[in-house]
Amino acid sequence: MTLTPLMRLGPDLTSRNRQQLLALLPALLVLLWQQGIAALLTLLLSSLCALLADALGQGLRAQPILPCLRQGEALLSAVLLTLLLPQAGLVLGGSVAVAILLLRQLFGGNGQSLFHPVAGALLLAALYLSPSPAPANPGLCLATVAGALWLSWRGIIRWQAPLSLLLVVLISLPIGSGWLLGQPALWLLAGWVMTDGCSTPVTPQGRMIYGQTTGMILVSVAALGQPSSAGLLLASILLLLSAAVPLLDALTLQAKRRM
Amino acid sequence: MSDFTLLPNGMKLPSHKQASTTRPIATAALPAQLQLALAGSQCCVEPGQRVLKYQLLARPDNALGLAVHAPTSGHIHAIAPYPQALPGTPLQTALLLHSDGQDEAQPLAPPPDRAGQSRLELAIFLQDMGVTGQHGPLLPLSWAASDAPLELLIINGMESEPYISADDMLMREQASELVAAIQLLQQRLRPTRLVLVIRHDKPAAISALRTAAAGQTWQIEVREAPYPADDAPLLTRLLGGTAETTLCLPVAGVHAAGQAMQHGLPCISRIVTLSGAVEHAQNIRALLGSPARELLALATPHPYSAGIIHGGGLRGFTLADDSVAIHQHSNGLLAAAPRPSSSVAAAQPCVRCGDCATICPSQLQPQELYWHCQTQDLMQAQDWGLTDCSQCGLCSAVCPSQLPLLDSFRNSSLQLQADQQQQQAADSARQRHHFRQFRQERDKQEKAQRLAERAAQQAAKLAQTPSAHPASAAKPEPSAADKQAAIAAAMARASQRQQHHQGQTATAATAEQDARAAAIAANRQAAIDAAMARAAARKAAQDAAKAGADSSPSAAGPTPAPEPAPDKQELIRTSMARAAAQKAAQAAPPAPTTMDDDKKALIAAAMARAAARKAERDDGEQET
Ligand code: SF4
Ligand code: SF4
Numbered sequence: 001m002t003l004t005p006l007m008r009l010g011p012d013l014t015s016r017n018r019q020q021l022l023a024l025l026p027a028l029l030v031l032l033w034q035q036g037i038a039a040l041l042t043l044l045l046s047s048l049c050a051l052l053a054d055a056l057g058q059g060l061r062a063q064p065i066l067p068c069l070r071q072g073e074a075l076l077s078a079v080l081l082t083l084l085l086p087q088a089g090l091v092l093g094g095s096v097a098v099a100i101l102l103l104r105q106l107f108g109g110n111g112q113s114l115f116h117p118v119a120g121a122l123l124l125a126a127l128y129l130s131p132s133p134a135p136a137n138p139g140l141c142l143a144t145v146a147g148a149l150w151l152s153w154r155g156i157i158r159w160q161a162p163l164s165l166l167l168v169v170l171i172s173l174p175i176g177s178g179w180l181l182g183q184p185a186l187w188l189l190a191g192w193v194m195t196d197g198c199s200t201p202v203t204p205q206g207r208m209i210y211g212q213t214t215g216m217i218l219v220s221v222a223a224l225g226q227p228s229s230a231g232l233l234l235a236s237i238l239l240l241l242s243a244a245v246p247l248l249d250a251l252t253l254q255a256k257r258r259m
Numbered sequence: 260m261s262d263f264t265l266l267p268n269g270m271k272l273p274s275h276k277q278a279s280t281t282r283p284i285a286t287a288a289l290p291a292q293l294q295l296a297l298a299g300s301q302c303c304v305e306p307g308q309r310v311l312k313y314q315l316l317a318r319p320d321n322a323l324g325l326a327v328h329a330p331t332s333g334h335i336h337a338i339a340p341y342p343q344a345l346p347g348t349p350l351q352t353a354l355l356l357h358s359d360g361q362d363e364a365q366p367l368a369p370p371p372d373r374a375g376q377s378r379l380e381l382a383i384f385l386q387d388m389g390v391t392g393q394h395g396p397l398l399p400l401s402w403a404a405s406d407a408p409l410e411l412l413i414i415n416g417m418e419s420e421p422y423i424s425a426d427d428m429l430m431r432e433q434a435s436e437l438v439a440a441i442q443l444l445q446q447r448l449r450p451t452r453l454v455l456v457i458r459h460d461k462p463a464a465i466s467a468l469r470t471a472a473a474g475q476t477w478q479i480e481v482r483e484a485p486y487p488a489d490d491a492p493l494l495t496r497l498l499g500g501t502a503e504t505t506l507c508l509p510v511a512g513v514h515a516a517g518q519a520m521q522h523g524l525p526c527i528s529r530i531v532t533l534s535g536a537v538e539h540a541q542n543i544r545a546l547l548g549s550p551a552r553e554l555l556a557l558a559t560p561h562p563y564s565a566g567i568i569h570g571g572g573l574r575g576f577t578l579a580d581d582s583v584a585i586h587q588h589s590n591g592l593l594a595a596a597p598r599p600s601s602s603v604a605a606a607q608p609c610v611r612c613g614d615c616a617t618i619c620p621s622q623l624q625p626q627e628l629y630w631h632c633q634t635q636d637l638m639q640a641q642d643w644g645l646t647d648c649s650q651c652g653l654c655s656a657v658c659p660s661q662l663p664l665l666d667s668f669r670n671s672s673l674q675l676q677a678d679q680q681q682q683q684a685a686d687s688a689r690q691r692h693h694f695r696q697f698r699q700e701r702d703k704q705e706k707a708q709r710l711a712e713r714a715a716q717q718a719a720k721l722a723q724t725p726s727a728h729p730a731s732a733a734k735p736e737p738s739a740a741d742k743q744a745a746i747a748a749a750m751a752r753a754s755q756r757q758q759h760h761q762g763q764t765a766t767a768a769t770a771e772q773d774a775r776a777a778a779i780a781a782n783r784q785a786a787i788d789a790a791m792a793r794a795a796a797r798k799a800a801q802d803a804a805k806a807g808a809d810s811s812p813s814a815a816g817p818t819p820a821p822e823p824a825p826d827k828q829e830l831i832r833t834s835m836a837r838a839a840a841q842k843a844a845q846a847a848p849p850a851p852t853t854m855d856d857d858k859k860a861l862i863a864a865a866m867a868r869a870a871a872r873k874a875e876r877d878d879g880e881q882e883t
Contacts, residue, residue, distance in 0.1 A: 007421060007572040009272070010614055010657035013607055111608035111660070158613060197611030202626065204613075256624050257642050 011156070013110070017072035019156050020192065023147030024079050027184070030143045031086055039086040043079065045093040050078035053097035057105025073110060074100055080118050080192055081125075083140070084185055084231050088125055095124035115242050116199040119189070119235040131228040136182030144184055148191030157195035160204050161211035165190055168215025175223045185231025189238065199242045206245075206252040214241055272486050274460060275422045275572060278540035279532050284428050285543045287557060289331055289358055293548030294341055294584035296353045299324025299395070304354075308335050312364035313525055316354055319386050322694045323395035325587070326387045328525035330546035333358040344551060344569050344583040346576045346669050353584075356548065370523040377704050379403040379697065381447050381520075388519035389526040390512055391587040393491060397512040398448075400697045411500035412450035413507040414441055416457040416464070417482070417489035420571030423591045425530040426510045428542040430457070430464035433514060434471035440517020445477060447520075450506075453477035454498060458488055486573070487620060487651035511590075531585060533558035535568065535593030545585060551592055552581045560594035568593040573652035576666070607660040615654035615664060621647045625654040625664050632671040637678065640671055648672070 011019065031039050054074035058065045069075075078096055085092050099121035107113035151157045169177050169186075180186050194200060194211065201207050217237050222230070300317035304310055310329040317327040336357045340350040371384065382403035386396040418426040430437060445453050455472075457465050459481050468479055482488065484497060491507040498505075508516075515526040527547055531554060534540040538559035545554050551567055568575040569583075571591050585592070615625035623644040631639040648668050655665040 007273075007656050009618075009653070010659060012661055013610065013659045016612075016659050109608075111610040155614075197613060200611075202611045202613050202616070202624075253624060253627065256622070257644075 014071050016156055017076055019154060020076055020151060021072060021079060023151045023156075024076075024083065024144075024192075026143035026147055027083055027140055027188075028079065030139050031083055034137075034139065035086050038089075039082065042086055042089050042092055043082040045089060046078040046082050046096050047075055049093035049097040050074040050100055053100040054105070057101050058109070061105065061109065063109065068109070071110070073104070076192075077117050077121070080188060081121055083144075083188055084118075084122060085125055085129070088129060091125050091128045092121070095121040095128075098124060111198055114199055114245065115239055116193050116196055118193050119199075119238045119242075122231055122235040123239065126229070126232050133228045134183060134185070134230065136179065137184050138182060140184040141182060141187055144187040144191065148187065151191065151195075157191065158197075158204070158207060160207035161194040161200055161214075162190040164208045164211025165194065165215040165218070168212055168219060172219040172223070175219070177219045177222055180218070180222055180230050183230040185229070185234060189231065189234045193235075193238060199238070199245065201245050201248040201252060203249065203252040203256070206248040209248055209252075210241060210245070213244075214238065217241075272421060275534065276424045276427065276460070279422070279424045279534045279542055280427060280463075282539070282541040284432055284530060285541055285557070287543045287545040287549060287554060289360060289362060290546065290549045290553055291358060292336070292550075293330055293333075293356045293358065293546060294353050294550070295327050295330075295356065295548040296341075296343055296351050296584075296586060297327065297338075298351055300327055302338055302354060304335050306335050306337055309333070309359075310335060310356070312362055313367060313527065314365050315525075316356075319396075320694070322400045322697060324386075325391055325396060326389045326525070327354070328389055328527050329356060330527040330548055331356075331358045332361050332363040342580045342583050344578060344586055344589060346666065348579045348583060367523040370520055375708060376447055377701070377708075378409075378448055379701050380704060383698060383701050385516050385519060388515075388524075389587075390515045390519055391526070392508060392512050397508060397516055398506070400694070402506065404697050404700055408451075408504055409448055409506060410451045410504040411495070411498060411506075412444070412448060412453045413491075413494060413498060413500070413505060414453070414455040414510055414513055415489055415491065415494060415507050416455060416461070416468075416510045417484070417494060418461075418510075419458055419484070419486040419488040420573060420591075421486075422534045422575075422593055423532050423571040424534075425532045425542055425590045427461045427464050428532075429510060429514060429530050430461065431467050434464075434467040436517055437510060437514050438468065438471040438475065439521065440513050441472075441477065442475065443517060443520050444508075444513065448506075454480050455510075456480045456482055456494065456498065459483040485620075486653070487649055490620075490649040490651065493620065493649065526587070529585075529587060529589065531589055532591040533593075534591065536561045536564040536596040537594045547586060548584045550582055550584055551578060551589075554585065555581075555592045555594060558594070561596075563597060564594035565597040566595045568595050573656055574650060574665070606662050609658075609660055609662060612659055614657045614659065618653045618657050620651060620653065621649055623648055625658075625668075629662060629664050629667055632667040635671075635674075637671060637675055641675070645671055645675065 028043075051069055051074050055065045055069060058068050077100060081092055081096050088095075096117070099117040103113050103115050103117040103120045104110075148157070148162070152159045169180055194214070201210050214234070214237050217240075218230075218234055221233055221237075295316065297317050299319060299321050301320040302317045304314075304316050309332070310316065311332045312329055314329045315326060316329055316335075319326050334357050336355040338352065338354050341353040341355070342348040343351045343353070345351075371380070376384075378398065379400070382396060382398035382400050385398055386400065390397045392398070416426055416430055418424070441453070441455060453476075455468065455477065457468070457479065465479070465481055472479060480498070482497065484493075487493065488497070492502065494507055495502060495505045511529060515529075518524040519526065528544050529547060530542050531545045532540075532542050533555055537555070538561065539557075541558055543554065543557060551569065555567055567578045567581045569578050569589060569592060570576060572593070575591065575593060577595060609626050609629070611626065613626075616623070619625055621644065628640060628643045628645060628648070631637075631643060632645070637645070645668065650665060650669055650672070652665040655661075655663065658664060
């Protein structure tokens with residue numbers, strides 16, 4: 001028997017995911033308005049693949065399927081990826097399914113994976129897509145930023161990592177990092193992936209270090225040569241740094257231990 | 260709506276107290292049966308026996324136990340293990356009392372009415388009256404037996420937990436009784452500073468107390484502090500006290516202590532808030548041992564309510580068995596509303612959102628702590644601050660994965676306590692031995708005080724005879740003379756210290772050291788005490804002679820003996836000093852003593868206490 005407290009002072013996981021989806025709605029509307037039916041098809045396809053992959057994973061691990069799907073983690077990944085690669089279609093559907101199976105379900109489901117499936121799927125899809133420079137998209141950027149601000153006002157996402165990243169990007173404007181700001185991928189990854197607790201440090205200090213490090217690597221690579229896709233670059237950095245999370249946690253938590 | 264609460268800083272906790280404060284405190288009907296737990300106490304009645312209201316049913320058998328008194332008259336039906344209103348409803352030995360409906364009371368023993376009651380005597384008296392504090396007796400015996408100074412006494416009226424308004428209603432309706440109780444505690448415990456601290460959200464209680472406490476020397480402080488403001492360590496810090504010199508007492512316990520000290524009433528009931536999913540939220544005064552379900556029925560729970568929560572909105576826990584009985588710590592019973600089905604999902608793994616760490620008032624890392632508590636790694640859990648966790652339940656309430664963080668911490672701390680107790684049980688009799696020691700020390704103190712008072716009266720009588728010649732003063736039977744000598748010595752030393760103190764402040768420290776050394780010595784075995792007493796008498800005689808020679812009238816300070824006019828006092832002191840000197844001269848050779856060692860030890864103890872009190876007072880003066 002679980003002894004539940006009478007009062008709940010915060011949203012549960014389902015509610016958090018719903019709010020994160022809701023915050024993506026403005027961006028999604030802008031995308032559909034800009035790109036029409038193609039984006040809609042991608043959205044449907046990737047959502048379907050994500051849900052199927054998640055259900056398959058849960059089934060293979062002999063875990064309840066419906067509550068997990070209702071919780072919306074898989075759907076959130078699918079929507080995020082649609083916004084990142086609206087034209088990828090089938091490739092995107094495949095990568096999101098593989099990423100969810102490998103990076104989410106194989107690690108043991110919710111809260112267990114160290115690497116974020118969205119970042120993983122982005123890398124995976126890049127293997128099959130011809131690299132083409134992504135154009136700046138101020139409309140989408142603005143809609144995304146609005147959603148992220150709302151989320152952080154609601155206390156759903158923690159601001160430390162994205163803000164640290166942003167500060168580094170802003171400070172290095174003179175060396176030519178300005179073009180990053182026009183990339184929706186920067187905002188999407190900063191607001192929805194860098195704020196996911198499982199693949200980022202758990203302490204505020206750790207998150208700041210994580211965000212700053214990400215920012216510095218991003219800016220130096222971006223300043224050296226103009227990579228085709230900011231999203232791809234940022235996703236690789238995030239995956240790379242995720243491996244350092246246990247170390248960052250150990251370092252920043254040590255101070256909080258009472259000896 | 261809690262869903263729109265900003266978690267980190269601007270969080271406002273809904274208090275839900277309003278509903279239960281609209282009616283006056285009701286009295287619950289006499290239940291048909293009562294179940295009284297016997298944790299830490301030794302049963303002294305048998306099944307089948309008829310008992311009267313207030314009759315002692317069990318006496319404490321360790322320092323943390325409490326006496327149990329019959330809340331009403333009836334028959335002892337059984338003594339057996341019953342589920343208790345504790346997390347996880349464990350089975351514990353309890354007494355089942357079938358009430359006979361007559362509520363026939365036995366006459367109350369008058370409370371010991373001596374203002375000079377030491378704090379240990381008081382603590383044991385309250386333990387015997389079943390008055391509870393946070394853990395065990397209201398005044399912890401180990402604290403009362405120590406000579407730790409009491410700089411800050413906090414009466415804790417914060418009560419910040421959602422839904423609970425039992426203390427609030429108590430302060431509103433029983434303000435004058437509470438004030439009387441606080442005044443008594445102030446007299447007996449003599450804290451340097453006494454503060455009744457109330458949370459700002461109880462305006463009615465504040466005004467009631469302000470009216471009742473007009474003219475009192477202690478303060479009423481209104482504080483606006485977030486939950487868990489009622490946590491004793493946090494409150495101590497808030498009011499600028501240190502853990503070693505501060506005592507924090509709950510108002511309910513203080514009220515019960517007042518009833519015991521004034522009328523000799525043992526604690527047999529408490530105020531319980533009935534709230535949650537009920538029709539008529541209210542507070543009731545319920546007999547200890549009443550069944551939870553019967554009590555909650557008085558508030559008419561909604562038909563859809565699901566189960567009973569014992570405690571408040573955050574620290575409360577569901578009762579697996581709602582026939583369990585309430586106990587001294589049952590401040591609330593809440594009817595649980597059923598959860599919306601979407602949130603019934605079992606606990607999910609931690610998603611490392613960090614919300615628990617952000618909200619934790621003790622600045623812990625609940626997610627790490629939880630991990631170690633789940634793996635039963637108590638060493639690691641302690642490293643992560645398990646003992647600093649105030650068990651406020653905020654982390655559980657914000658965790659999006661709905662992990663049972665609080666339950667886990669509570670279980671682990673219980674485990675930790677059990678482990679520690681087991682370690683102590685390696686020398687099994689120790690707890691009980693301590694307990695006996697506390698009681699013996701109390702008896703010794705009482706005896707010493709009686710002797711000292713009598714001797715002082717005799718000495719005063721003797722000294723009042725103007726023609727008192729040294730020889731005639733020494734004439735009474737030797738033991739009386741010995742006592743006089745001792746008292747004279749104590750007085751002389753006190754006056755000497757006073758002089759020193761007036762001269763320079765530095766001597767206060769040495770005086771205190773002296774006093775503490777004397778106090779420690781006084782607790783040792785009688786043989787050592789006797790030897791010391793003899794030596795002290797000798798030394799005292801010299802001191803007294805000196806003091807008698809050069810003491811000035813201004814040196815007259817407060818002394819443990821009744822105080823005559825200053826000039827008379829002077830006279831008494833000199834004559835007594837002379838008598839003492841002579842007596843000491845006689846006793847100087849190690850001749851067989853005429854006085855039995857025990858008495859000497861007692862006098863030594865009395866002297867030491869007088870000196871200690873004096874030194875404390877001096878210290879107090881110095882600080883103010
Ligand atoms: S119960 Fe949770 S929030 Fe409260 S002190 Fe303990 S760890 Fe911190
Ligand atoms: S609140 Fe719950 S999910 Fe979030 S870090 Fe704490 S334990 Fe984990």
